[in-house]
Amino acid sequence: MTDTAETLHAKRAELLAQMGILEEKPTDHGSISFGKRVGEGTSMAVDRLSQVAVHDRLQSTLADVERALAKLDEGTYGTCDVCGEPVGEERLEVLPWAVRCVADAARG
Numbered sequence: 001m002t003d004t005a006e007t008l009h010a011k012r013a014e015l016l017a018q019m020g021i022l023e024e025k026p027t028d029h030g031s032i033s034f035g036k037r038v039g040e041g042t043s044m045a046v047d048r049l050s051q052v053a054v055h056d057r058l059q060s061t062l063a064d065v066e067r068a069l070a071k072l073d074e075g076t077y078g079t080c081d082v083c084g085e086p087v088g089e090e091r092l093e094v095l096p097w098a099v100r101c102v103a104d105a106a107r108g
């Protein structure tokens with residue numbers, strides 16, 4: 001296994017672990033009385049929303065990591081999925097799972 005594949009697999013495992021933590025259901029949910037403790041219930045709802053946002057971000061990074069692993073197999077790793085130009089060595093050093101060049105990533 002190459003260093004890059006190793007880095008990507010490690011990142012993938014890390015993302016899955018973080019998502020696993022977020023997906024765990026709090027065990028004491030049923031015992032909270034929303035009638036008496038409205039404030040607490042509200043802040044919990046907000047926490048839940050930000051958890052969903054974090055989860056979405058992890059999910060989209062995971063998709064990039066898995067795409068990067070597929071590109072290693074295809075032999076297209078390091079080239080942009082959109083325009084086919086090199087992603088750039090510096091960019092890959094910072095973001096080994098980058099599958100699009102800076103310009104295409106910025107376009108979303």
Ligand SMILES: [Zn+2]
Nearest residue numbers: 080083101104
């Ligand atoms: Zn591009």
